[in-house]
Amino acid sequence: MNEYEPLPDQLPDASAYHAVRELHYGRIDWLAEHIRCSNFQVHPEVARKLLAMIEGTDSNCFFEIRLARRSDMPPRAQDPQLSEIRDAEMAIEVARLGGFRRGHLKRACHKVAEAYGLKADYVERQVRSHRDMAIQAIEAEELQQAYERGEVDFLGRPKSP
Incomplete structure (x- = not known):
């Protein structure tokens, strides 16, 4: 385990711990699982990790979160x-x-x-x-x-x- 990952005792919720760890390594599946397990209540540490990835402020993480338009949508589709x-x-x-x-x-x-x-x-x-x-x-x-x-x-x- 790396020094910049939260330790299991810092995150008593195993789902949150795995969500943060997997997000750090660029895998978003555990985030969905954590959201389902916690009855749509995201753990604060998971929220901090998401914000850091969106804002690009986590210097230890090699991934960031960006939105991309779906390829199957027409380019000028507007409501x-x-x-x-x-x-x-x-x-x-x-x-x-x-x-x-x-x-x-x-x-x-x-x-x-x-x-x-x-x-x-x-x-x-x-x-x-x-x-x-x-x-x-x-x-x-x-x-x-x-x-x-x-x-x-x-x-x-x-x-x-």
């Missing part, structure tokens, strides 16, 4: 619901920048595109279908702020002095 949510969020950002007013759309789309790491033309195309929803969301935010300042009642009517 349509997630892209729809992202497009709606971009539309709200464009509306916050005043972007749906005439002359402001290009500037607002450019700023949002920089923030999201996309092209302005793509953002402009994607947010067009969410224009009305974004404008309503911004109006609702402004109405909520006016209510919190005490300028309107809970129905949005101006308060009389």
Whole structure:
């Protein structure tokens, strides 16, 4: 046993001990077994080892954990619901920048595109279908702020002095 491996008395749980040792040597099967044996409660030492392997901070370990896209998945597969949510969020950002007013759309789309790491033309195309929803969301935010300042009642009517 090497000096950098935890000793069995440091890990009273044999499953955790084997999981850490096998992870150290690049075998992940014992991690799955440990998770099953411990009723999905990962031992803190196993969690430390996993973090060290993910962050690459364990200088004694020759392995690190990286995610790789499955080879049987199409390269551009994207969840349509997630892209729809992202497009709606971009539309709200464009509306916050005043972007749906005439002359402001290009500037607002450019700023949002920089923030999201996309092209302005793509953002402009994607947010067009969410224009009305974004404008309503911004109006609702402004109405909520006016209510919190005490300028309107809970129905949005101006308060009389």
